[in-house]
Amino acid sequence: MADFGEILESIGDFGLFQKLLLFALCFPNLILPFQLSSLVFNHADTNHHCNADWILQVGPNLTKEEQLNLTLPRLPDGSFDPCKMYVPMDWDLSAIREYGLNETTTCTDGWVHNDTIYDATIVTDFDLVCENTNIFRAAQTIFFAGVLVGAVLFGPFSESFGRKRATQIPMVLMLIFTVVTGLSPNFYVYLASQFIVGVALGGFRINSIILATEWIGVAQRSYAACLSQVLAALGQVMFLAVVYFVRDWRIDQFIMAGPLGFIVVYIWFIPESARWLLYRGKTTDAKELIQKAAAINKRTVPDSLLDKALEEKPVEKGGIKMLFASRVLRKYFLTITFAWCAVNLAYYSLSLNVGKFGLNIFLNQLIFGLSEIPVHFFCMWSLEAAGRKLSLMGALIVGGVLCLLTLAVPQSNYVAIATLATCGRFLMNGAGSICYVYFQELFPTAIRQTATGLGSTASRAASMLSPVVNMLEIYHFTIPTVVIGSLALASGIMAFLLPETRRTELPDSTEEAEGKRGPKLSNPATRDCEDIQATKL
Structure with a gap:
């Protein structure tokens, strides 16, 4: 054919x-x-507190501030505790003011959401707080x-x-x-x-x-x-x-x-x-x-x-069996899949933490979105100029280093942290595009979709873990960053095992995918000339 x-x-x-x-x-x-x-x-979370309207039954003319002062305990920083309230007592208002309420409990009548940024989120509609x-x-x-x-x-x-x-x-x-x-x-x-x-x-x-x-x-x-x-x-x-x-x-x-x-x-x-x-x-x-x-x-x-x-x-048959039966294809698959997993874990961990980089959440999202536009134009140029292999290695290694550098910056320096995180996410996004391209070029037609689907499944599993990785900050704020940065570095180094596929035709057989194929020659006359020279030799 x-x-x-x-x-x-x-x-x-x-x-x-x-x-x-x-x-x-x-x-x-x-x-x-x-x-x-x-x-x-x-x-998005909200500025919430326990619903304490019970006190309005004994003091209907209380101001909002008076109501909160009488019914909610305060945290050490002076703000109201968002998840606790004083236990309601069958006292009149003068007794409550004179003696005060001391015993606390969790919110028994729901919450009041005082968010001034959003009109409604799933947090406010479904009370996903405390x-x-x-x-x-x-x-x-x-x-x-x-x-x-x-x-x-x-x-x-x-x-x-x-x-x-x-x-x-x-x-x-x-x-x-x-x-x-x-x-x-x-x-x-x-x-x-x-x-x-x-x-x-x-x-x-x-x-x-x-x-x-x-x-x-x-x-x-x-x-x-x-x-x-x-x-x-x-x-x-x-x-x-x-x-x-x-x-x-x-x-x-x-x-x-x-x-x-x-x-x-x-x-x-x-x-x-x-x-x-x-x-x-x-x-x-x-x-x-x-x-x-x-x-x-x-x-x-x-x-x-x-x-x-x-x-x-x-027609070559075998599906997943064909993919793992070939030692070469198996090596390619595991290497590029590991890179894709590291990319997705880092990208989504940073994306879901957009509101935690100190700046306004809208400004952070705008910076993140605008920064991704040039990266993919640069990616298209890099894939042809530097090749797939070097582009992937560079994006992963440099991106991983930038993520780790956010830990070396004082946490109060929001601008520097947001800049490093944006640049790291910038490179992870580019590496994701390279992984998509690489998957198409590494595997034959018979298992191209199978290999891509399996790789995507693994990478999606990594992205599914990103909220879990972010939750590790409850033990120490550095853990999520260390995890995503280290994995990006390791996968970037392992990408050295992959072949260069720039300007090669998509493989249609396992033999071609294992490397027994040459560069694409767009000029038929050039191919004929080379065939003649090869025959003479």
Whole structure:
């Protein structure tokens, strides 16, 4: 069978067809960050205290300050204890004022939320404070568990039913359960809907990148991962604007659902991967798509080349077994997966702590979002100029060092800490794009989605642990930073074991993936000339 790269060269490996497909698959990334950012804003804590309205029955004319002074104990710093109140006594107001209340208890009548930043969050609606203060961390973990499950479910689904269906179905699920989230009557419905939103996000993310990558030539292959990340960064800034002006978490969910509805409409018209169709033996469908792509690109594909493409191809089978049976592929998989896990753990740990870097939470999120836009343009340049291997090693090692340096700065120096954290997150984000590109280029077509799905599953497990890692700060504030920085450094050093895949054709067999392939030569005349010289030798 003709190499699919030759077919791409003939029909145009980055023509109008590929650009339209790339835009259609990258555009949803403007909305996907809304789901992650909502974990930061919708879960924001509030300035709360126990509801002590009982005292108004004996002193209905008390001012708010008098009410709190009589019913709430104070902390050593002079502020009111947010989780305790004085036990109500059957005294008149004069006795309470004269003798005071001394015995304390936990909040018996709920809480009063005095947040001046947000109108409503899940913390205020579901009272996730005091003894329930870490439940919202569980909500974050459940969301990331959904992302993990999505990667597991839609990986094999994509291999069996195609990349197209594996991008369409998740978007429908995301639309439905984003609306359900906004309508949640209680915390349990909220958790269930967020889990399914996570499943949809995990399924769409990896399959959309693979679908775009398998239609694009070697020179622009990194665009699918990097441009989707650029739009994701813009999406963070867009969501920041939404939350700034609309500070009710339920309304924000409905605002998210609007563009998701638009995406669900057009996503049904995207084409399948011709490379996958050929691998599955669906030659008639593949031929129609190749001819359609050539027509849109205003190119023609030679009949001889098309006939070769439609010849029966020996199919490698084995799935996960094939991946781990090869010593070389196994080494590649474990190395790049470890790097991806370290990237996700660091990135999401920093993202979920956006409000703890001393500056205003909106300013921190704006800095984080804007800083990610240039990193992916730089990433596209670096992948071609320095290569995949050196770019990944540099991003992980330097990013890990920057995270660790936040511990060397006085904790009162908020600007320096926010700057180092932003730069570390900047590089981790770039390393994530490189991992996406690397996964497509390291493994053959038969197990490309399986390998990517397994790697994504492991990385999502790491991201699911990020709220847990952040909770280790209760033992010492340095522990989360030491963990994420050290893992980034170690994975950056291990990336030395990976091969360089810049400007090589996507492998279609295990033999090619193990390194028995050469660099891509875009000029057929050059290939012919080299073949002649090799024959003479």
